[in-house]
């Protein structure tokens with residue numbers, strides 16, 4: 001039997017989901033996405049749960065789309081299956097507040113998954129980045145739309161066009177995360193906050209979350225649609241094949257700009 005890609009537990013009224021593919025730095029395989037969405041749906045429907053925490057390990061949150069899987073995806077398959085939109089749509093459909101606790105890398109789709117959460121707490125070792133440009137593709141799980149809303153155009157463009165990362169204190173000062181704490185304290189702090197939120201009226205909490213999201217999402221739908229089309233189109237580029245191949249072969253990519 002294959003190992004579970006997530007670990008799930010409950011602390012009082014809080015549902016905890018931990019990404020659990022340590023050998024692949026919690027990369028977003030289809031199996032992980034399915035299990036994550038299913039766990040979120042179960043917690044969301046459960047009246048005993050008032051808030052959800054999504055985290056990785058103390059070393060890594062998530063290194064993004066599974067590069068081995070994405071390399072095999074043609075434009076047509078990505079287009080037909082709406083690759084990664086299911087993750088975005090699934091998170092958007094959760095009524096209960098989701099607190100992301102980010103330690104270590106939140107890179108590519110990992111940074112995008114973090115930004116799908118409602119509140120972010122980061123450990124001091126957190127690193128955020130959108131390195132897709134180095135692989136011959138673009139952020140495809142909301143990054144081009146959400147990063148600009150979170151940290152503004154210039155910083156978002158800088159991250160997306162250079163692939164450079166930012167650390168936890170830069171993430172805090174730019175507004176990407178709500179709090180930065182020592183790694184051994186950040187999870188407990190998130191539990192405290194989740195406990196507080198779970199103590200409020202569940203429908204009011206859901207309404208507050210929905211209203212805040214509405215403000216963020218005006219225009220987001222068409223932006224996400226646009227982003228998906230371009231992201232999937234990048235799969236047909238020779239440079240996409242080169243970038244993904246080079247990563248897996250541990251060599252520097254040779255771009256041909258086609």
Ligand code: CAA
Nearest residue numbers: 023024025027063064065066067105108109131139140141
């Ligand atoms: N998918 C699949 N496997 C991955 C992975 C990913 N995204 N990231 C890392 N791994 C694997 C590595 O291949 C390696 O496996 P092996 O031990 O079998 O060689 C293992 O995880 C450990 O990785 P490293 O040895 O590279 O670890 P490191 O600590 O030296 O570096 C890192 C960490 C900087 C995050 C580096 O792993 C890295 O750059 N990973 C790729 C990150 C990335 O480019 N993500 C974007 C993916 S595309 C995307 O997400 C599109 C989108 O918008 C949705």
